[in-house]
Amino acid sequence: MTAQPFRLPAGGRIRRDEPLSFRFDGIEYQGYRGDTLASALLAAGVRRTARSVKLGRPRGVFTAGSAEPNAIVQIEAPFPEPMLTATTVELYDGLVASGLPGQGRLADEPDPARYDAVHAHCDVLVVGGGPAGLAAAAAAARTGARVILADEQPEPGGSLLDTGELPDWVARTTAELAAAAETRVLSRTTVFGHYDDNHLLAVERRTNHLGAQAPSHLSRERIWRIRARRVVLATGAHERPIAFADNDRPGIMLAAAARAYLHRYAVVAGRRAVVFTTGDSAYDAALDLAAAGVDVAAVADARPRPGAAAERAARAGIEVLAGHAVIGTTGDRQLTGVTVRPLHDGEPTGPAAPIAADLLLVSGGWNPALHLFGQAGGQLRYDPGLGAFLPDGCRQAVRVAGAARGVGELPGCLADGAEAGRRAAQDEGFTAARPLPPPEASAAPEPGAPSVPLWVVPGQDNLDRAFVDLQRDVTVADLARASGAGLRSVEHLKRYTTAGTAHDQGKTSGVLTSGVAARLLGVDPAELGTTTFRPPYTPVAFAALAGRNRGVLHDPVRVTALHDRHLAHGARFENVGQWKRPWYYPRDGEDMAAAVARECRAAREGVAMMDAGTLGKIDVQGPDAGVFLDRLYTNMMSTLRVGMIRYGVMCRADGMVFDDGTVARLAEDRFLLTTTTGNAAAVLDWLEEWSQTEWPELRVHCTSVTDQWATVALVGPRSREVLAAIAPQLAVGAPDFPFMAWRDATVAGIPARVCRISFSGELAYEINVASWYATALWEALHTAGRPLGITPYGTETMHVLRAEKGYPIVGQDTDGTVTPQDLGMGWVVSKKKRDFVGKRSHSRADTSRPDRKQLVALLPPPDVLLPEGTQLIATDRLARPPVPMEGHVTSSYRSAALGRTFALALVRSGRRRIGERLYAPVGGELVPVTVADPVLYDPEGTRRDG
């Protein structure tokens, strides 16, 4: 059994029946369930937890909570985690940790733990489970309002557990909250962000305290996304250090922290203590420690007349040195002595006196914890009496209660919290039948003496060892140097010195920095202000924020109804937007080029089939549908006859191509549009936007039917035979079923809409069926086509086939800077229509330039495949940069049908340059290419009728 020499034999909230073993800096220790790593280390007598970041000075535990600047540790096991505060790590069996000088270490393997998020809603969210927060939550809960109480500690109670006060009230109130039907108490939950419209983010540490015993099916940490109608911030206050020489040694800690170690963990942080204070609260710590057997050598109180609290201490036999300050300390690895000196009118007078001590408690006043309040948009005002910033107005429905708004006494905090909770619920229409009674009276509060802000102990030489920010090793001297450099703003001072930028984000140092800086600059702290509070309040793990949006859940994968078929055919997939589309279907031993060549041949020479189900489909209905489409497509749609289909292009108002697709007229007042795969949602939004916001007088309704219909493209000179075989009632001959017509038919026993559309130049049909029949259709086509060698093909073959015909792909051959005219599609731009969206832009000076980049084909040497993206230049020698560029390759393929490679490109004045030679820098060589008409295959269009 390892010794715990600083553990008291009784008391505290630890579970002495659950001893735990852990290692720190390579040494084995023991503690108890209920300990933090810090309390267990203090119990074991470990004073030095780490060295400081810049100067390498030894440092020890300074606080008892999340404001800790010193005791930063690396968790080594059970799984590495960097930079946690020992003061918040709950002890568990098998914990292995080490003190950190500044940089944490990430695991080099993936984190196996689960993380998740949950949305929550409430009438009243209370942040902080101390006296004010507990009272607020209880008062609100009694009204029947939906209440959430979030508290960062393992159990509610807050400072009451630090001080040991009102234990019965804490237990009773906690039990009442636990029993309240509409109330949820979230312990181990830190509210770290307060965003607009009372959206607050909290992280709950659910299983970490169980160590290796944590159940793997539960999330380790959970992000609560809380939408609260009303918020009560009962976030308490942070005790403030004081700047004096060597104020950083292990053994120096905030007074309230020492009291917390005593009451929560039955740990005394030293044997012989000195207290240095500017207010009353530290006397309670001194008295409690003395009662626990610590030799409290003296209380140095900077105030000349400390008042009743001092008298109480004196009565208990503690020497009170009124009007004294600590001006220095001794001790190498840990504190061995404290030097005090009298002050008179704020100046040191008289001799310095050394006092032997291994513990120095410091209390420089209290800073309300207003981080969330500030994040919420709350304004702060400086209170010169408290030397602290207090909440002022806030535009959100937020109340601040208790110590967080400067209430110092416990009864005041309780009453303030209860009132805030009651009123928050009342504002939402909830009132209590039985209001919360005040807790049984503790000792009547004694008349306190006001605290006096003290930033820097005056009259010291060693200001380069008087620390303001312990974690960043920033001293008073550093701040003095910064102000001497000309810096006047607190932001500049902090950035110059890095004060407040460390792991603790200045929780203990922020106001002290402002106070010291104000003194240096000779201004009021109110004038200097504080830096902006930014989320998160305490650091939050990336993995917690990412939650379950990982792996297959990271971004939805959309699949068509034929996905299983593609898997069965051995498809390789391409991501297109959120869709998985078959890219190509390699057979045994085939590489991509071979598979694509085979698929292309099937489409050009026999029959092939493709899943075209990802194309967007929009059903547009209404008497004005034709007029509506006329305004959005560049060409005329209202003249389309029922039963027929037209290709169309849409432009944005800036005249650039936005999308293309087909429009089928189903009835006089009904059209079916297709969009590109990636733009389906955007096009529907586009239609709705114009319909709802610009032309509400047009009677038209748009409905997405993208997922309703499965679409299979049946392509190739023998496609008609396959279709005829499975659609015996359909007249499939060219005269009866012309190009760009559609027919309703029964195909393979399934109600279908068959469209004669071709994106390959071959005879082709697109067969649409309700998506739950997709598999049946696919199988029927496959079976019927098998004698003809029907071949499934993917997007790559589709791209080759269309490129051979010079058909552009929006998003590949266009990039948001290309007009229909640039694509050589002047024919799709109506000259007759008075207007369509984008038309006006086409006549702008730059948009109507004749030397714009235009879509052409390129013929490189027949066996050279130009990489897509290759730039083109006019000369056969590379000049010094910048080299003028003539255009770039947008698409590039090997063509089985052409027996050569080819490319599509956007080339300056391209159409006028057909036949010209350009050069393509490829891998250090200049490849000569010939500009050609983009339609390389079957320019006469003879093949589309089979």
Next chain:
Amino acid sequence: MLLIPCPWCGPRDEAEFGYGGQAHVPYPQDPAALSDREWARYLFFRDNPKGPHAERWCHSAGCRRWFNAVRNTATNEVLAVYRVGEPRPVTG
């Protein structure tokens, strides 16, 4: 995460909405009659105030309705929502 009051569905999380730019910028009656400069104003120039801003939103993951809102760009407070075609309300 703002809470945006859809005129139809009530308050919903910002993630359900699409931002649609400044409100009350109608498509010109006759674009062909505009100079290039006037057309450019319609295409590209929008108010960018620090303060109340009348703007269009679409409840795209909800009822898919477009509506207008006056939002304070300095605080993100939504001061009013109103339907397309209605005039901008007076906000405090």
Next chain:
Amino acid sequence: MSPRPPGAGLPEHPDRLWRNPDPKRRYEVVIVGGGGHGLATAHYLARDHGITDVAVLERGWLAGGNMARNTTIIRSNYLWDASAGIYEHALKLWEGLEEELDYPLLFSQRGVLNLAHSLQDVRDGMRRVEANRLNGVDAQWLDPDQVREVCPIINTAPDTRHPVLGATYQPRAGIAKHDHVAWGLARSADAAGIDLIQNCEVTGIEVRGGRATGVRTSLGPIAADRVALCAAGHSSVLAAMAGVELPLQSHPLQALVSELLEPVHPTVVMSNAVHVYVSQAHKGELVMGAGIDAYPAYTQRGAFHIIADQMAAALELFPVFARAHVLRTWGGIVDVTPDASPIIGRTPVDRLYLNCGWGTGGFKATPGVGSVLAHTIAYDEPHPLARPFHLDRFTTGALVDEHGAAAVAH
């Protein structure tokens, strides 16, 4: 035994940065906005043109805007000639800036990877690499194995949701310490006699006979022969004071840092497709940028879900980041133009000069902007590199469309 503490080796700031003068009643040049661009313009007015009768007016604290809030990425691998021109000009200046300012800028040319996750990303990346090379910008295309060689912690497994199919790589790109840059420029300008006036808000711009003659400020009127606006997200409001309308929208752009971590990330990685931009700064913190919020706002804070989405994307790319912690998040306000390229040059008001619309590109352009705008002010004639960025392009349609062409921001 104990490792060298991080930050111990970082250089100290000089003991003297700038005076805090009261403003004179008139100057030859008044620069509105004491951010990186305003300070750089002051520096280059003095250095290149000998113009030192200059005041930089800052309504808050120097470099307290986006200069204090960016992810410090520096690169010049932009697609279009105009963009590559000005950013490469900036990068060349960066390469000599530390020496020139005699200030430790922690400029670290650790390279930038722009990841491709789809076949179209690959095409766009190749296109940009080839264009960069012809424009004299160092650029390479890396396959996934080469990506891992540059940055071993990237998950390049082919079965991830957004697999890494390759990346463009600019070895000369990198990062610098933003405050040091601003203060180095400020110190230089101050040393040249230029007045840096803080807490001085411009409330009006004097225009007489179509010509800018000065500004009204919270510290009184200040006359000037020439007025230059370098106010980023607040440019709309300022330009309107002179009757100049700008096609700008101001949006929050969020960023965050982790705690200090042992070095794991040797370069800069940007993934436009999933909105992740990450580097590891000198002290060891991971610095990450997210996408911009969709709607305009001046809140200097973005929405939380953007951060959450960014973390999910980051962990897909960098699984080892799982238990790193977000220490601090913040938002800048970026002024974005319709084509995501800046506006630089003269305005319809004589002797009023404009520099805005840098969107997410402002920091990396800092010295380039300074030199180009100083030239424009000095000669009352746009610098050749600034010409394509004239306000008139929105009328002619000659946009420099960096987002339309799927180039990457930040």
Next chain:
Amino acid sequence: MVEHVEKHSPLGGFAARLAAATRASGGAVRLAELPFLTQVNVRLDAKGPAADAVRLALGIPLPVAPNTMVRGGGLAALWLGPDEWLVVGPPGTASGLEARLRGAVGGTHAAVTDVSAQRTALLVAGPRSRDLLAHGTSLDLHPRSFGPGRCAQTLLARAQVVLAARDERRPGFWLLVRSSFAGYLAEWLLDAAVEYAEPPS
């Protein structure tokens, strides 16, 4: 007409896993696909004569209160927007329902669109169903704000859904999701349900 052709529902391949998750939770959550429901999208003027005609034809009104659902006669009419509803009926009744609706609206400006295969439906029920869904939706599902008869178009995780509260005392929801997103959503639900699995005893 097409009875002999086999239909495949978007989540047919998930049936066993959904059932297993239900079992593992000990009934805390119940997950199942409700395939092939008839769904017809209706757009019309809620104040016009077509609305009355539809009420007569269906036997239930198209609800005018946003985000509510009316049930009756084996049908459910869900409010999707001020002029948009989804009428849901039993499998195999699409052509009849579409014809009835078309007949009812007659020549008025209205749109009737069969979207039965556009989305599939999931049942999410059980005492923890609200908690399960709260992992992914920002809607307040508390009975005070989303009680029986409420419905909403919203986001669940990263998918758009139509969510409807079953009009029964026990908590339960219908979830309509686009067919192409159904696999993603099923994976998401299954993963969310891991939390509610009873630990092996």
